[in-house]
Amino acid sequence: MSDGENAIIVVGGGWAGLACAVQLTARGHAVTLLESARQLGGRARRVAFDDQGVDNGQHVMLGAYHQTLALLKQLNIPLEKTLQREMLDLYLLRAHDHHFQFRMPHLFSPLNLLFGLLGSKGFSIRDRWSAFLLGLRLFGNAISTEEDISVAQLLSRYNQTDNVIRALWEPICLASLNTPIEEASSDVFIRVLHDSFCRSHRDADMIIPRVDLGRLLPDPAFDYIEQHGGFVHLSQRVTELLIEKRHVRGIKCDDNRYDAAQVVLAIPPHACQPLLKPHSALHDIAYNMSGYDYHPICTIYLQYPPSVQTDRPIQGLLGTTSQWIVDRRVTGQPGLIAAVISGPGPHMQLENDELGALVQDELQQLFPHWPAANAVQVIREKRATFNCRVGIETLRPTNRTPVQGLWLAGDYTNTGYPATIESAVISGQRAADKIHQEVTKA
Ligand SMILES: Cc1cc2nc3c(=O)[nH]c(=O)nc-3n(C[C@H](O)[C@H](O)[C@H](O)COP(=O)(O)OP(=O)(O)OC[C@H]3O[C@@H](n4cnc5c(N)ncnc54)[C@H](O)[C@@H]3O)c2cc1C
Secondary structure (H helix, E strand, O other): OOOOOOOEEEEOOOHHHHHHHHHHHHOOOOEEEEOOOOOOOOOOOEEEEOOEEEEOOOOOEEOOOHHHHHHHHHOOOOHHHHEEEEOOEEEEEEOOOOOEEEEOOOOOOOHHHHHHHHOOEOOOHHHHHHHHHHHHHHHOOOOOOOOOOEHHHHHHHOOOOHHHHHHHHHHHHHHHHOOOOOOEEHHHHHHHHHHHHOOOOOOOOEEEEOOOHHHHOHHHHHHHHHHOOOEEEOOOOOOEEEEEOOEEEEEEEOOEEEEOOEEEEOOOHHHHHHHHOOOHHHHHHHHHHOOOOEEEEEEEEEEOOOOOOOOOOEEEEEOOOOOEEEEHHHHOOOOEEEEEEEOOOHHHHOOHHHHHHHHHHHHHHHOOOOOOOOEEEEEEEEEEEEOOEOOHHHOOOOOEOOOEOEEEOOOOOOOOOOOOHHHHHHHHHHHHHHHHHHHHHO
């Protein structure tokens, strides 16, 4: 460990902590990263299913994830091999009914939306017209509400038809904010739509990892940090912050003391709060953190014979418990289907075997020619994301704290985005840039 006067510690090896540690390393600082789990990655990590590697939850990125893509490039990760990038194609299947399809062509905004809606399927002319008018306002930055309201209120204010709500805006909202439209913050939703659909014409692209999440960032980031003079310590839970006269002095992991002049807490609010609470200078931030609540995401992996496949890598489902299925052929795992359930719901009351059976039954009805699955694994992440509810923006902290040398990073800080890996990466890199400025000006 480097000498305490200049040492920099990053607490938490999720994507925010890794992005922060890599950025500091790239700027010439030796960093020590402490992670409580036995592996890196946090909420975006590799897990085992039978004898293969899967993810704790199927992750999808967008072309608008500029910072994440830049980070992967910085680590010399070959993006063509590790990521499958496709034009946004929302295909939603409803049992015993017609399907909906909306594709976002590679055209400049608002032509992408216009042609996307013209070519869409399952929507009436009135549906398309209502969505297009909302899209035009979005493009012209002309959607304003005096105060944050729910996405459902916003959609009703802009006269969106029922079909467009149920088969376009609601699935997009749930997938990106992991929060039902009745609670979701319209401020955050508008920003997500604007930044994905109204800037560069490829920002709306869907990007699916072709490797497990561990191979995508945590493994190469670990190598990079250690090869450039830093240290990564696993199974190290930080239990105490050492602060004197509003200056950070280090941290404690159980009985081990690590001295440091800069400490980044790249851990979620529920883990951060107990560390901040004992220090009066941090009471306000700790208090705001108690205002966060969380929504789950469940992923049900179903292993079918390798011949089972879907027509496209991702497809949406309407009227079923799971909202999306991903054909893991994309990760070289033929026959493996990941069914995703975002947000809260009655499914959280079911036991894992009941939930697995329910999802399997529902898929059987939609795809009657599929044989039974050979193996099923349910992974529940109860605190997958913060609840991106109305008013959430007022709680989100900056990276800087009132204690000199103590920084916050994570998807929940004030990036303006929902809990996503892009938000985590932006936050981690911002914290690193601020530390670099502070340390080099001293
Ligand atoms: C199932 C699921 C599906 C998702 N799908 C998507 C998606 O499709 N697209 C997308 O962009 N995002 C998705 N997300 C969200 C995304 O994964 C998160 O926003 C992102 O990973 C958060 O990163 P983070 O570094 O801010 O926090 P975390 O990943 O929570 O990292 C914090 C780390 O700190 C460690 N830690 C906690 N306390 C301590 C302590 N006291 N001492 C030391 N270490 C500690 C934790 O073990 C953890 O590794 C999904 C999340 C889940 C769970």
